[in-house]
Amino acid sequence: MGRKFIVERGPKATNDRQSNNDRKTRDVRYTIDEAVEIFIRAKEAEGIRASTIKGYYDTVRYFKDWLNEEKQYTDEISATTIREYINYLRTERLPYQGDTQREGTTKGLSVYTINIRLRNLRTIFRFLFTEGIIMANPTSNIPLVKDDAHEEVQGLTDEEIDAILASYEDKLFAQWRDKTLVLLLMDTGLRINEALSLAGDQVDFKELTILVPSQIAKNRKYREVPISREVAKRLRQLLDETQQYFGDDCQLFMNSYGEDFTADAFRRRLNRLKGKLGIEKLHPHMFRHTFARNYILNGGDIFTLQKILDHADIQTTRKYIQMDKEHLRQQHNKFSPVRRLFNRKGRKL
Template sequence: MGRTFIAQRGQTKSTNDRQFRRDRQTPEVRYSIENAVEIFIHAKEAEGLRKSTIKGYHDTVRYFRDWLSHDIGYIDEITSTLIRNYINYLKNDRLPYQGDEQREKTKKGLSVFTINIRLRNLKAIFRFLVDEGIINKNPTGNIPLVKDDEHEEVQGLADAEIDMILGSYDDKQFAQWRDKTLVLLLLDTGLRINEAMSLTVDNVGFQQNTLIVPSEIAKNRKHREIPISREISKRLRQLVDETEQYFGEGSRIFMNAYGDDFTADAFRKRLNRLKKKLDIPKLHPHMLRHTFARNYILNGGDVFTLQKILDHADIQTTRKYIQMDSEHLRQQHNKFSPVRRLFNRKGKRL
């Protein structure tokens, strides 16, 4: 039996400290996986997390529960070994797009990026459950994120590819003219696709040539004002006039041909079809954001202003967006080479 340490006279006798801690950590009730997750979800909803974030937690648990043995029903039965086995399953056995015959691939294993999204969500859930006293031990506590070889960051589009894309649209067709306007807007502002799709007439300052991204649609929940070029402002005004003519006032700026909200997924699918038509290796909305970032710097913009426009909390994230291919590197080197300046000095011979 451990000895009791007395620091001050007059203390009442207490239970052995180690035994007290052990007793206090023992939950009185065992929670099912479903009940424990429900408590977590309710807490996050109370904190004001967005619906998309809540859905991400739901999806993560659903994927994990589908893999988990049905013999395991209580949250305290989930161990670190189970979590590691699940990670190995995601790395080696899980088929991407499983269940979708048109998209399912023969190669097994999800990307490290996708695995780490699920692992981060599981870590958040179990960390909360420990803090709330629902379980004693965090089974993900000693499990690091999955490491991977360094991959090339998302590249922007080459100038020739941009010309091909813009030249492919038929301005006589409403949907194609709208798509072209959206592409130009993303190339001019670097907006996230969901931010662009949520824009209304009230968010555009046509006289000031500015866009307002309200905090409720911004990823980082920060209200920001973005400058736009005069040409894009005029084009948006024309799109708004046509949209209101067809579908009435109060509509979003980007609508489909039936008067419904044009969605990010619908735009991605249209870009994917265009990619195949033009034989471009990759084409998705985020590439337009990266293209804006790269060209902004190449045209003389500074990285600190770019960080503000892109709504990045960390400037290191902004730096990752500035990916230049070999041709851009050659152009910049020719423009700023110190030795070339020496040769170009009047009367200077080396």
């Protein structure tokens, strides 16, 4: 009679392909905060930027505020929970809630904002499932929210640009700084955070270029952006003034107290200006769209524009080129093949 021998210890293996991670979750429960910290540490190890990490923290904070301590553990979050949260964001949540200067009365966040939060939640829960921290991913069958077709972000009209620039009082430092920032954004298409992070040594006043380092650029690619001589002159004046008051190591854009001028502070100032001028919408990204549209209208090509705007995909660049009816009429009038036939000397049709 042959002898029996043991190959593996413990109970016989089952056929359900149960992983070690799955077995672990039966014995260990993680609170939402504990699980998120594990996720954040993993992302930090991957070299994710601090701004992205903040976005994850903000998403979880909004989600937990809605949960209101009803659910504290990750295994209590189901697909139904996620869907209920999405419905709350679509129909009940007030935009800019808590911001007394921007809070609106119309309920429901934009589809764009909801999908940002949903993408972050899907990334977090997918990680937790892969790591065996949760038994099931509650977001696995949750699609992004769809929206009816709507216009892309429009740039500003020439009349609105004129009104904005004329509203600034050049004798006041803060307003002259804001005007310089507006001109810079419309001259270069820089993102607002790229512009506000500029130091004096990132501007080449001789070659008329701005260096955007990879640490700041959204796509983590170093690039040089050309600027006009007129804007370069204003930046030189601004740098001289800020260095005179606040020292040589200051940023280009500072507030009146010698602190870094922030994107949120600029948004608040634009919001007040919007009401003063009677402009329907006014936020920093509109200057980037204005630059893109006018660059093409003035004869620039889309491939160069893609490089300037730092877009990885040219389809993104196409979305930035939104022209209103007047611009379409002007371009048609200028380039219509039939009109050129009629304009030929002595041509009759």
